[in-house]
Amino acid sequence: MTLFHEIYSLYFRIVTHILDRVEITDAQLQEIIQKEGYKDSVLFLPQKLIPQKDGSDWMLLRRTDQGTLRSILGHKPQRTVTKLQKRWLKTKLSDPRMRLFLDDETYASLRQHLSDVPPLWKDGLYCYFDQFSDGDDYCMESYRKAFCIILNACKNRSVLNITFISNKGERKQICGIPLSIEYSRKNDKFRTYFRCIDNGKLRSTIIVNLGRILTAEPLDSHTHSTIQMQNVFAARQCRKPVTVLVTQERNALERFMMEFAAYKKRTEFDPETGICTVQLWYDLTDETELLIRLLSFGPVLEITAPSHFRALAAERIRKQYALLHGE
Amino acid sequence: MAGFSELIKNFEKTRDYVRDFFLYGFKVRSDFSRKSARTYDDERRRVESWLGDYLHYEDSARGRQAAITVDSGHITENPLYQAYYARSFTHNDIRLHFLLPDLLADGKARSLHEITDTLSTEYGCVFDEQTVRGKLKEYVEEGILASEKHGNTMFYLYCGEDIRDLIAEYDGLADALRFFSEDDECGVIGNSMLHSADIRNNFFYHKHNFIVHTLEDETLLGLAEAVNEGKRVIILAKRAKNRSAAAENETGTEHEVVPLRILVSVQTGRRYLAAYIPAQNRFHTFRLDSLRLLRMGSKEPNYNHIAMRLSLCMHKCFGVSFGSRKTNGTVQPVSLTIHADPKSEAYIIQRLEREKRIGQLQQIEPDLWKITIDAYDPHEVMQWAKSFIGRIVSVTGGTEQIRAMFYADIDRMHKMYGGAENDVVS
Numbered sequence: 001m002t003l004f005h006e007i008y009s010l011y012f013r014i015v016t017h018i019l020d021r022v023e024i025t026d027a028q029l030q031e032i033i034q035k036e037g038y039k040d041s042v043l044f045l046p047q048k049l050i051p052q053k054d055g056s057d058w059m060l061l062r063r064t065d066q067g068t069l070r071s072i073l074g075h076k077p078q079r080t081v082t083k084l085q086k087r088w089l090k091t092k093l094s095d096p097r098m099r100l101f102l103d104d105e106t107y108a109s110l111r112q113h114l115s116d117v118p119p120l121w122k123d124g125l126y127c128y129f130d131q132f133s134d135g136d137d138y139c140m141e142s143y144r145k146a147f148c149i150i151l152n153a154c155k156n157r158s159v160l161n162i163t164f165i166s167n168k169g170e171r172k173q174i175c176g177i178p179l180s181i182e183y184s185r186k187n188d189k190f191r192t193y194f195r196c197i198d199n200g201k202l203r204s205t206i207i208v209n210l211g212r213i214l215t216a217e218p219l220d221s222h223t224h225s226t227i228q229m230q231n232v233f234a235a236r237q238c239r240k241p242v243t244v245l246v247t248q249e250r251n252a253l254e255r256f257m258m259e260f261a262a263y264k265k266r267t268e269f270d271p272e273t274g275i276c277t278v279q280l281w282y283d284l285t286d287e288t289e290l291l292i293r294l295l296s297f298g299p300v301l302e303i304t305a306p307s308h309f310r311a312l313a314a315e316r317i318r319k320q321y322a323l324l325h326g327e
Numbered sequence: 328m329a330g331f332s333e334l335i336k337n338f339e340k341t342r343d344y345v346r347d348f349f350l351y352g353f354k355v356r357s358d359f360s361r362k363s364a365r366t367y368d369d370e371r372r373r374v375e376s377w378l379g380d381y382l383h384y385e386d387s388a389r390g391r392q393a394a395i396t397v398d399s400g401h402i403t404e405n406p407l408y409q410a411y412y413a414r415s416f417t418h419n420d421i422r423l424h425f426l427l428p429d430l431l432a433d434g435k436a437r438s439l440h441e442i443t444d445t446l447s448t449e450y451g452c453v454f455d456e457q458t459v460r461g462k463l464k465e466y467v468e469e470g471i472l473a474s475e476k477h478g479n480t481m482f483y484l485y486c487g488e489d490i491r492d493l494i495a496e497y498d499g500l501a502d503a504l505r506f507f508s509e510d511d512e513c514g515v516i517g518n519s520m521l522h523s524a525d526i527r528n529n530f531f532y533h534k535h536n537f538i539v540h541t542l543e544d545e546t547l548l549g550l551a552e553a554v555n556e557g558k559r560v561i562i563l564a565k566r567a568k569n570r571s572a573a574a575e576n577e578t579g580t581e582h583e584v585v586p587l588r589i590l591v592s593v594q595t596g597r598r599y600l601a602a603y604i605p606a607q608n609r610f611h612t613f614r615l616d617s618l619r620l621l622r623m624g625s626k627e628p629n630y631n632h633i634a635m636r637l638s639l640c641m642h643k644c645f646g647v648s649f650g651s652r653k654t655n656g657t658v659q660p661v662s663l664t665i666h667a668d669p670k671s672e673a674y675i676i677q678r679l680e681r682e683k684r685i686g687q688l689q690q691i692e693p694d695l696w697k698i699t700i701d702a703y704d705p706h707e708v709m710q711w712a713k714s715f716i717g718r719i720v721s722v723t724g725g726t727e728q729i730r731a732m733f734y735a736d737i738d739r740m741h742k743m744y745g746g747a748e749n750d751v752v753s
Contacts, residue, residue, distance in 0.1 A: 001468060003545050004338045006416035008519040010409070011334070012424060019425060038333050038409075039376040058421050059452060072450055073429040079523045080428065080487030083470025088516040092507050101503035110497050121551035126512060127601075128591045129646065130711075132681040151502060154530050182400075184534040185511065186593040191534075229532070233401045257350045258596045262536050264398035267353040268387050276353060281398065293594075296714040299739035314744040316717035321741040323666070323720055324734065 001084050010038065011045065016079065018049065019060065019071045026050060029069060083117075091119040096138040097183075100147045128185065135188025136211040149216040150192050154178045157225075159197060161217045164208050175219070179205065180229050193232055197223075205232050207285070233283070241266070241279040243305040244294060248274045252300035259293070291316075331369060333376050334415035339619065342542040344370040345395070345410055346616070348382065349539050352394030355387070377409035399536040403528045404508075407541050408515045419454065423462040426450055428471065428485050436475060436482035439463065490524045506531045511540045511591075513547060537596040542616070549620040550586045550600060557631070559585050559605075559624030565617040579619070582606075585627045587637050589615070590647045599647045603633045610637055612647040643703050645684055645711075650703035661705035661725030665696045666718045675718065682711065695720060705729055716740075 006012060014036050018029055026046075033045045048058050050069065061069040092098055093111055102110065137143055153160045154177075163173045176196040183190050190210040196203040202225060246256045253276055257267075264281040282290050291312055294303055303313045335341050340362075347354055348371075359367045371393050375382045378395060385392045397406060430445055431437065437445070443459050446452045463483050466472040473486035494501045505528035508517035521528065553560045565579035584602035590612060591598045599612040605627075627633065640649060643658050650659075667675035669690075679688050679698055686700040700708050705725035712719065712733070722733050 001548075003513070003516060003548060004411055004414050005469070006414045006420055007424060007469065007471075008412060009334075009414050009416070010412040011416075012421065013412075013522055015421065015425070038413075039379055040333050040372075041376075044333060058418055060422065060425055073425060074449075075429055075432050077425055078428040078432070078485070078487055079490045080471045081490050081493055081520065081523075083468070085490075085516055085520050086470065088513060089520075091512075092503070092517070095507070097506070098503055101499040101506065102497065103499065106497050106499055110500070113497075118555075120513070120548065121554065124588070125551060125554060126589050126591055127641070128593050129641075129644070130592050130594050130682070130684065133683075134677075134681040155502075180530045180532055181506075182532040182534050183506070186535040229530075230401065233398070255595065255597075258537075258539075259594070261350055261539055261596055262399040262534075264396055265352065266385070266396075267351065267394070268385075268392075269351075269353040269389070271389065283400075292714040292716075295716045295740075296710050298710075298713055298736040299743055302743055310744070317737070317740045317744050318746075319717040320719060320737055323718070324737055 003084065007082065010036070011041070014041070014045065015049070015058075015060065016077045019073055019077050021071075022076070023064070023068050023070045024061075025068050084120075086114060086117045087120045090114045090117045091121060094119065094123050100138055100144055100151075128188075131185065132187050136190060136209075143211065146213045146216045147190065147210055149218060150178045150210065150213075151181065153216075153218060154181060154192070157223050159219045159221045159223065161215075161219055162194070162208070163214045164212045165214065166212075171214070174206075176203075177223055179227055179232060181210075182207075193229070195227060195232075202227070205235075236283045236285060238282050238284055238287075240306045241281045242290065242294075242303060242309050244278045244280065244301050244303055246276045246278055246301045249300045252297060256297065256301060287312075331372065332415065333373055334413050335373065335410075336415045338410065338414075338545060341370060341373070341410055341413075345374060345407060346539060346542055348374060348393050349395040349397070349407065352383075352396070353387070353392050355390035355392055357390060373413070377413060378406050381406050397538065399538045400532060400534045402536075402538075403530070403532065404518065405514070405538045405541055407538055408518050410542065411515050411544075412519075419458055419462070422452060423454070423459065426452060427462065427466060428487065431472065431483065431485035434484060436477075436484040438480050438482055442483065490520055494524055494526070501526055505529075509533050509536070511537060513544045515541050515544055535593060539616075540596075540598060543598065543618075546615065546618060546620050547589065549623075550589070553586050553623060554588075557627055559583055559627050561621045561624055562600075562613065563619040563621055564613045565619070579617075581621065582613075583624055584611070584613075585630065585633055587634050592646070597647075601637060601647070603637065610640060610649050612649075640703075642685060643701060644707075645686075645700055645702040645704070646707035648704035648707050658701040658703055659705045659725055660699055660701045661708050661729070662697055662699045662721075662723045663708075663712050663715070664691070664720040664723075665698065665715055666694055666720050667696055668694050675715075699724075709733060 014033060017032055017036065018024060021028070029049060030042065030046055033042050037045060049061055051057050051061060051063050060072055062072055064070050093114065099107060149160065152158070157177055159175060159177055161173065161175050163171060166172050174194070174196050176194050178192040178194050180193045181190055182193065191207050192210060193205055194208050195205045246253050260280060266279045267276055269276045291309070294301065295313060295316060303310050356364060356367050374395070381395050381397055383394050383396045385394065426446055430442060430449070439456055439460050442463070443454060443456050446454055446459070463472060467474045467483070471487050472483050475482050504517050504521050504526070508514050508521050508528060509531060510517070550560065561581060561583050563579045563581050582604060583606065584604050586600055586602050588601040589598060590601050598615040600615060600618060601610065601612050604611050665675065665679060669676060676696060679696060683698055685702065686698045688696060688698045691697045702708060706729050709729055712722065722730050
């Protein structure tokens with residue numbers, strides 16, 4: 001049982017889609033490959049699917065008298081859930097977050113359905129030792145209810161009225177649509193990107209922690225607005241990236257590249273100095289988080305730009321120096 | 328480029344290239360000297376074919392750099408999963424994949440002989456019995472077919488369940504798959520289920536998302552199996568500087584270990600196998616990305632006892648280090664005193680509370696907070712401690728070396744950022 005198996009491969013999936021059509025033209029076949037395949041798949045796949053005189057094709061399609069291609073199968077292809085997939089699903093049933101998606105009855109029923117399937121690993125195999133300890137309580141009934149309402153509204157683009165406790169501890173009420181749901185393994189929390197609606201007009205997008213939501217009430221209205229999350233992310237992104245010089249001292253380069261792997265970045269290495277210049281693009285609301293993470297590397301990296309960001313680092317270091325040296 | 332294929336047979340080789348393109352992004356062709364330039368060209372072209380726009384090129388003074396550029400928090404599907412979906416196969420593999428379930432779709436059990444005959448008579452496809460037997464056996468193992476013995480003859484039948492039926496039957500399962508398919512615990516398996524059902528994730532995002540972890544999923548499955556069965560494994564642990572595809576050679580040390588847990592740092596992205604090394608009578612952690620699972624070993628008779636001992640040890644680990652101790656030893660408590668006004672800077676106190684792990688937090692003055700961490704390796708505390716730069720009043724305990732390094736680091740940073748100045752470096 002392996003994950004790296006051709007039964008999960010893209011080529012097999014494409015062929016499934018083609019055989020699903022029962023009868024297909026050459027042009028349609030090419031179109032499917034073009035749309036679903038890798039960049040170069042169109043160079044390799046058609047000749048394996050379209051019958052060849054030398055018999056070098058896979059013989060899964062036959063040419064009809066009308067010139068179309070017809071599947072040799074008697075049925076549409078099966079899309080079988082493999083043992084590996086079932087075992088993975090069984091493993092996930094032990095994850096408390098699974099209860100956010102399945103109601104009690106469905107959960108029990110699926111668990112029963114998979115009762116003979118061993119999980120891929122036992123609870124406790126993974127230990128997230130530096131995960132924040134104030135994560136969301138996924139078993140809390142009110143949390144599960146709010147999650148379900150947010151998720152449904154997110155899918156249907158329906159309008160909600162929510163009340164929540166803000167970062168400053170104030171109770172707030174807003175109307176709008178949840179655009180997406182974000183999970184952070186580090187924080188162990190869910191948040192929603194929530195587009196506010198005021199007087200019937202779409203306003204700014206705010207981020208609300210699901211754990212702070214007190215009530216979520218669906219309203220009888222929908223929006224047909226097509227808000228792209230990529231536009232929302234772009235609006236929140238810094239204009240100028242942070243530039244950092246990373247040395248190789250204390251294995252800093254390797255540590256840095258892994259720790260900041262989640263960021264969009266641009267890198268250039270100077271073999272003569274052994275210094276790598278890295279530009280990182282970040283969400284403006286995460287500026288402080290980025291700053292403290294960079295400072296935690298100590299003197300093995302230096303923030304060089306933009307000026308306001310470097311000034312923030314310098315200010316903290318000056319304070320620290322004064323605390324230690326009494327200046 | 329005759330003979331080029333988008334598909335791969337060896338995942339290990341490709342994973343190292345994908346990792347280098349993604350993590351570093353500054354390496355040029357000549358950096359990949361371990362294999363031939365032709366190998367580099369093929370691997371790069373393949374990755375470009377799989378990932379399309381995610382692969383960027385940039386011309387630097389050293390040559391052309393290839394980099395996989397992804398803002399991991401802003402994607403709904405991990406592009407690196409593609410490496411798993413590019414497994415090569417033979418003509419027989421793909422033909423039998425579609426023909427066998429089709430032939431057995433009526434649920435009737437058939438013998439190998441009947442199946443091979445029907446493939447020829449009904450489908451016009453002639454296979455030798457050995458090929459068909461091999462595939463039937465493989466598909467029984469994968470859970471697609473079932474086998475039952477009648478007398479001396481093995482019969483095969485289709486026992487599969489269609490993913491679309493499963494999703495239709497369990498309300499909410501599709502959303503669960505959407506979410507968990509991007510999870511870093513073998514999420515690629517969930518992603519394969521989504522694709523199989525023609526479903527896409529279009530509204531779940533993962534912040535602090537280390538998508539590169541997926542490249543270790545195959546290794547993880549092997550380790551999990553060993554843990555389930557309480558077995559030892561034989562691993563090759565590469566040294567840190569040889570972790571990448573660009574490294575000169577693949578030297579490493581072979582160990583026979585008892586695998587116990589997977590330790591994940593959600594902040595640094597590093598993942599480790601926590602294991603017991605019987606030959607050295609000690610616990611040790613190995614970076615997952617520099618580990619190769621060579622083979623399964625024998626059953627470990629004391630597995631449960633060893634696992635319990637690790638659990639006890641973990642209470643004294645701030646990170647993943649057991650220090651220089653063997654099975655017994657002493658902890659070296661380190662204390663940090665942090666300045667925070669409980670009224671205006673309550674968020675700092677919240678940070679200390681939620682991030683302290685095994686530490687003990689106490690308020691020692693109205694605006695001073697002392698956190699004491701009894702850890703085998705106090706050195707591990709210091710990177711986290713430096714995330715409080717600007718507030719650290721003192722560092723006590725631990726070792727003389729870590730205290731001296733902390734003070735020296737602050738002095739160096741003070742000079743680096745210009746002391747009282749904070750001019751931008753041009």
